[in-house]
Every structure is written in structure tokens, then in C-alpha cells.
Amino acid sequence: MKVYLEQEILQENEHQAEENRARFGGVFVVNLIGSPGCGKTTLLEKTLTALKEEFRMAVIEGDIYTTKDARRIEACGVSVVQVNTAGGCHLSAEITAKAASNLNLGALDLLFIENVGNLVCPAEFDLGEDCKAAVLSIVEGDDKPAKYPLLFREAGVVVLNKCDLQPYTNFDMDSALADLRGLNASAPVFSLSAAKGEGLDPWFDWLRSAVAEKKGRQT
Ligand SMILES: Nc1nc2c(ncn2[C@@H]2O[C@H](COP(=O)(O)OP(=O)(O)O)[C@@H](O)[C@H]2O)c(=O)[nH]1
Numbered sequence: 001m002k003v004y005l006e007q008e009i010l011q012e013n014e015h016q017a018e019e020n021r022a023r024f025g026g027v028f029v030v031n032l033i034g035s036p037g038c039g040k041t042t043l044l045e046k047t048l049t050a051l052k053e054e055f056r057m058a059v060i061e062g063d064i065y066t067t068k069d070a071r072r073i074e075a076c077g078v079s080v081v082q083v084n085t086a087g088g089c090h091l092s093a094e095i096t097a098k099a100a101s102n103l104n105l106g107a108l109d110l111l112f113i114e115n116v117g118n119l120v121c122p123a124e125f126d127l128g129e130d131c132k133a134a135v136l137s138i139v140e141g142d143d144k145p146a147k148y149p150l151l152f153r154e155a156g157v158v159v160l161n162k163c164d165l166q167p168y169t170n171f172d173m174d175s176a177l178a179d180l181r182g183l184n185a186s187a188p189v190f191s192l193s194a195a196k197g198e199g200l201d202p203w204f205d206w207l208r209s210a211v212a213e214k215k216g217r218q219t
């Protein structure tokens with residue numbers, strides 16, 4: 001019975017996700033997924049600040065409680081909608097649709113969705129995004145891609161954050177990359193430090209190409 005219910009929930013979610021995808025139109029939508037504290041909001045702050053003259057952007061912030069992340073995004077001068085799941089461990093397509101109804105999608109190039117901090121459930125729920133971005137900070141350990149395979153398999157792009165802390169950790173980059181490549185042969189992997197602003201240019205360039213490619217597909 002439990003399996004049946006779960007399937008039903010996922011099927012309903014899939015239906016709404018398809019509607020969201022249609023509504024997003026030519027906007028490139030990135031669903032950022034990673035553990036609490038891996039640096040998703042910091043990565044967004046740096047990205048929005050760097051690209052806000054270039055692209056029309058907005059953010060949907062998913063958190064269990066508080067508007068703390070939305071305030072950080074607002075301070076970057078970008079429109080933001082905060083969603084509080086009040087205990088829910090992931091965003092659903094339905095929640096995303098409600099949040100997106102507060103945004104003028106026709107006036108956007110790029111929409112980021114910061115999912116609830118969690119390496120497990122968010123990977124199961126399609127929100128209608130173009131791409132899941134898996135964010136892993138190296139202090140979480142090189143074993144995490146192998147231990148949380150769904151997210152890394154589903155990811156269209158992987159960010160390895162907090163690389164400035166490499167000297168203080170035993171993170172084995174070769175081992176993490178080997179596990180990652182076993183799960184996902186094609187996703188680009190960007191090693192960077194969001195807080196220090198180091199290694200961000202390849203990530204920005206990837207976003208530029210993705211936005212252009214999405215626009216090209218619509219015309
Ligand atoms: N050393 C270091 N700290 C970082 C980096 N990125 C984020 N942080 C810190 O990690 C903590 C959590 O970051 P936050 O962006 O709120 O993570 P989120 O929960 O994934 O949104 C904050 O104290 C950040 O300053 C990084 O690249 N290097």
C-alpha cells in the first residue's frame with residue numbers, strides 16, 4: 001500500500017511538473033539541491049550579483065522555516081519568492097507552481113529554485129526544471145555521491161563547493177569524481193569556492209550557454 005501511495009504522489013507530481021515546464025516557456029530553470037549548509041544560497045548570491053546586468057533573474061527559495069535566505073537574495077537586488085514547507089523535506093511541483101505564480105515569468109531569462117536542504121527527497125520530485133544542480137561541499141566527504149546516487153545520477157550539473165577548505169579535509173577528489181562518473185558520465189562538474197568567489201567563471205559560462213540554448217529552442 002505504501003509503495004502504491006508513493007507512486008500515486010509521484011505521478012501527480014509528474015503531471016504538475018509538465019504543466020510547470022510549459023508555463024516556464026523560454027526561461028531556463030535550475031533546481032539547486034544539496035545538504036543544509038553546502039553553500040546553495042552563497043552560490044546564488046555570487047551568481048546573481050555577477051550576472052544581474054546580463055540576465056533577468058528570479059529565485060524561488062525553499063526552506064522548512066524562515067525567510068532568512070529570501071532576505072539574502074533580496075539584498076542582491078533580485079526578485080525572490082520564499083516558500084516555507086513547515087516540515088516538508090522537499091519542494092513539489094505544486095508548491096513550485098504556486099510560488100511561480102508570484103513571478104512575471106515572461107520577463108525572465110533565468111529562474112533558480114533553491115530546494116529544501118536535503119540530499120535525498122528533493123531528487124525524487126521533478127519541479128518542471130530544465131536542470132537539477134547537485135551542490136556538494138567537500139567538507140561533507142568524498143563518499144557522498146556514491147551514498148546518495150539518485151541526486152548525482154539525475155543532476156545535469158554538479159558543483160563541488162568549499163574547495164578553499166581542501167587543506168583542512170581528507171576529501172579525495174579523484175575518488176569522488178570516479179564515483180560521480182560511474183553514476184553520471186555527462187554532467188559538467190565545477191569545483192569552486194562560492195564564499196571566496198574562486199572558480200566561478202566556468203559555472204557562469206555554463207549558465208550563459210544554457211540560457212542561450214533554451215532561448216534557441218523556443219524560437
Ligand atoms: N569556507 C567556505 N564556506 C562557505 C562556502 N560557501 C558557503 N560557505 C559557508 O557555509 C555556510 C552555509 O552557506 P549557505 O550558502 O547558507 O548554505 P545553504 O544552506 O546550502 O544555502 C555559510 O556560513 C557560508 O558562508 C565556501 O565556498 N567556502
Ligand SMILES: [Mg+2]
Binds near residue numbers: 040041042069114
Ligand atoms: Mg540556503
